[in-house]
Amino acid sequence: MATIIVDKRNHNTVGNTDTINGQNAAYLLSVLPNRLVKELQMLASKTNGAASVFSAEEIRLRRDGRASLTVADKNTILKTVIGAQEMDETVARICDDSLYAHSETIKNGFITVANGIRVGICGRAVCQGENIIGVYDISALNFRIPKNIVRVGSEITELLLKEERGILIYSPPGVGKTTLLRNIANDLSIQNGGRRVALIDTRQELTYSIGNGDGLIDILSGYPRALGIEIAVRSMNPQVIICDEIGERSEAEAIASAQNSGVPFVASAHGSSVEGLLRREGIKLLHDAGVFGFYVGIKRKAGMEGYEYNITSKEAVDDWLQNSRGGNLRHMRNSGIGEA
Helix, strand or coil, rough: CEEEEEECCCCCCEECHHHHHHHHHHHHHCCCHHHHHHHHHHHHHCCCCCCCCCCCCEEEEEEEEEEEEECCCCCEEEHHHHHHHHHHHHHHHCCCCCCHHHHHHHHCCCCEEECCCCEEEEEEEEEEEEEEEEEEEEEEEEEEECEEECCHHHHHHHHHHHHHHEEEEEECCCHHHHHHHHHHHHHHHHHHCCEEEEEEEEECCCCCCCCCCCCCEEEEEECHHHHHHHHHHHHCCCCCEEEECCCCCHHHHHHHHHHHCCCCCCCCCCCHHHHHHHHHHHHHHHHHHHCCEEEEEECCCCCCEEEEEEEEEEHHHHHHHHCCCCCCCCHHHHHCCCCC
C-alpha cells in the first residue's frame, strides 16, 4: 500500500515568526482600504487575534462586493463592501503606482509584492488570438500570504537523499506545497555538507524566508521555468533542481532534458490524485521520461500540525498503466510503494 507518514511540526523555524508575520501585517495594513483595515482590526480584537492579518492565509477584495478573510482554510465573509475607487487605489498601491511595470505578471494573473505575498488578479482580459495582451477593469484581488518556514518535510528530504530520484509533490491549491518545497530546499542545501540546489522561482514566492545565507542555494528569480531550468543546468552545475507548479508541455521538455544530465528534480503540481496528474500531457511526458521516482500527495492532518503524506512509487504507477486499461488508481495505490 502507499506509505502514509504523518509529519508533526516542531518549533524550530527559519527566521523569527513574530518578525515575519509582523512584516506581512504591516505591509497589508499599508495597502488595504482604510475601511477594511478598521474592520480587520475590530475582528482581531473580538477574536483575540485568532482572525487577523497576522493569522490570515488569504484576504480577498471584490469590486462592489464584500471582502473576505481565510484563516486555517475557513472563510469569513466580512461586512466591508469594496467600492470601485477603493479597488483602483489598492491596485495602484500594490503596483507602486506603476501598472506598466507589472503588466507581464498581471497578464498571468498575479503580482508578487513584499515578503513573498502574491496577489491573484481577476479582470477583463483583452486577447490577441490565444494570448492575453492586457487586463483591465480589475474586479478581484486575492492576497495570498506566505507563512514562515516550519521544520516540516524531513521525511521527503530523506527519501530524496536515500533514493536519489526525483519527487513530484501534489495537492489541491492552498494545502502547503510551496511551504514544503521551501523547507526541502533549505534542508538539502545544509544537511551533510549540503547539496547544490538551484531554485527556479518564476513567481518570486518560493524564496520568501529561504535560509539565512548558510545553505548552498542558487536562486533564479523571475525566470520562466523552462528557461530557468536550462540556465541552471548549463551554468550552475546543480545537484538538485527545485521549482513550483509545473505542468506545461514546454516546461516538461526542459525538465526532461535536465533529467538527462542526471540532476534529480523536486517539483509541485496542482492535483488531488496521481491518476489526475497523469491525464495532463506535460506530467505524462515527465513520467514516461522517468523524471520522478515518487509522487507525494500531501494533506493537512485535522487537529494536528504538519502534513500527512501519501507516497506512490513510479513502479506502482507503471504497473497500473500496464494493467489498468483505463481503470482507476485504487489498484495502483495497493500495488507497491517505495519506502520513505
